[in-house]
Amino acid sequence: MPRIEKDSLGEKKLPDNAYYGIQTLRALENFPISGLRADEILVKAYAILKKTCCLANTELKLIDAKKSKAIIKACDEVINEQFSDQFKSDVFQAGAGTSFNMNLNEVIANRAIEVLGGQKGDYKIVSPNDDVNMAQSTNDTFPTAMRIAILLKLATFYPALKKLIKTLKVKGKAFDNIIKSARTHLQDAVPIRLGQEFISYAITLEKCLKDIEKNAEDLKELGIGGTAAGTGINTHAKYRFAVIKFLKQETKLPFKISANLIEIMQSQQAIAHISSAIKNLAIELNKITNDLRLIASGPNTGLGEINLPAVQPGSSIMPGKVNPSILECLNMICMHVIGADQTVSLAIGNGQLNLNVFMPLMAYEILNSLEILKNGLKMLEEKCVRGITANKATCEKYVTQSPSLVTALNPIIGYLNAAEIAKEFIKTGKPIDEIILAKKILDKKQLKKILNPRKLTEPGLPK
Structure with a gap:
């Protein structure tokens, strides 16, 4: 009825x-x-x-x-x-x-x-x-609830990011003895260790984590009690402080009342900050994901420096093909999050006078971004990064084939002379050490010492 x-x-x-x-x-x-x-x-x-x-x-x-x-x-x-x-x-x-x-x-x-x-x-x-x-208005309760919700969502998000960082460090340590060729401008560069690359990914994500945590602090400043326009009409003088007290008890979070309820109602700057920090994480994750796809490309006509765990057949027409599906999924997640931040930015910038009316869109985009990123990070760690293995022989082969090895000779014979050796190497395909010995620039003992691949991945001058 x-x-x-x-x-x-x-x-x-x-x-x-x-x-x-x-x-x-x-x-x-x-x-x-x-x-x-x-x-x-x-x-x-x-x-x-x-x-x-x-x-x-x-x-x-x-x-x-x-x-x-x-x-x-x-x-x-x-x-x-x-x-x-x-x-x-x-x-x-x-x-x-x-x-x-x-x-x-x-x-x-x-x-x-x-x-x-x-x-x-x-x-x-x-x-x-x-x-x-x-003693409430949508105008002060929605932005307050939005901030509380983002903080609660972050509490479930942080563990997934921290787990990925930890796993990248584990891989960095495991791959520390594998020498490969760095690439700049997508061209062969000087030697680098595969482990160094994975450690650098972990450090980048740690910086992103700290940035998110730092910007999340602004969300703890609340405008509850401002009611319709931040003036506090229809509230007891002690009301807002009592709400904050009980919020602290309920959430165990150190909320505080804003010093100016009018300002915090008309400006959603704190939301812009946290959205941007989440976007920056997505940007870095997208770059890392692209790197892993590149160095895993193959199996026979790509770089093939690492192997990714196979999770599903990669083609409906090409038998036996396996794609970097987990990484591709994370790419799409990152693209969505980056776009969501643009939406949030537009919503924040289009507020008028004493209220921004586009808060429902802000809340949806940020909470959804955190949700899909959380799930994506968990997927990436469990189904991809944890199972990555290295092709040591392939990596080391690229080191010997990189003309940029001659960079180590710059302090000894000068840039132009070293460039001539690199050009001859590219033209003839003769090993670099063979060219150097033929030109009597260095003897075998000196050459072995100076072109030690491991030493070339650390600061130092040839002696």
Whole structure:
């Protein structure tokens, strides 16, 4: 039996089993856009915020204790994902996230009404606006919930990145005795150790991790209590501080209230910072992934310096072909994340006056980027990097075939003379050591010492 609810625009019929209300129904009717829903972590973060706001109002004796207890119980149930199917608002919705905020308010209110023995829709018992949304606006709760959600998502993201860094270091150590030719401009260059390359990848990702962690600190500054425009209208003077206190207790995160609620409402600079840091990680991962694809190319007509674990047949027409599928997948993830940051940048730059209304898009893109990156990093570590092996003989063959070996002779015979040796090597194919001995530039003992491949991968001058 459907129930009828009424708002300032009129009446609507809702399914009796729906915990969402008339405003959510209007959003579903108005915005059937993508089928994309908010990340569960945003629902959880918003419910945590609703709970702490209620706790603050209770402490300040602004809401009835019995009603408060029911609201808090409903919030806890939402936090524990008991009503996940009730959060239906499309990612592309009314500006600022009003549809999503009201979706939370209505679900929590209707569940609280049930707890108190009433029927869903009887908002005289618990009101979505007057009780659940007391001392709140979408304009201060959505950006606050967005920050909480990103921090919670980062907590699940960090382990995947740290595990990959650790595995790259393990591979770096395992490959430390394998000498290969470096390549600059995609041309043969001086000797380098395969292990040095893997260690450098780990160091790059460590820098990205530190950058993300540093920028995540800005997310702990919140504008809750600013309500509609940052002025704090309709809030108790102690309300915002009480909310922060309870948020700290609920999340174990060191949140703080912004010194200027108007500024933090109209500027989403902290969101820009974290989005950019995530994008920078994607850029570096994309480069590393491309490197691994290149040095694994083959098996017979590519570089073939490393072997990647085979995870699936690579072609529907070429029998026996195996592709770098894991790396290709990560490339696509990185491209998506880089594009998502551009979307976030546009959303942030298009805010007007005292509010940026494009927060739902920001939240979706960042949380989705973290989710797909987290899964991609786990995939990369487990199904690719962990199982990489080196083709030592191939790597060492390239060292002897690189004309850039003569670089070590620069301090002894000068750049131009060394260039002549390189040109002869390329033209005739004669081994470099043979050319040097024929020209009587060095004897065998000197040559062996100076062209020691391992020494050429470390700082030093030939003697």
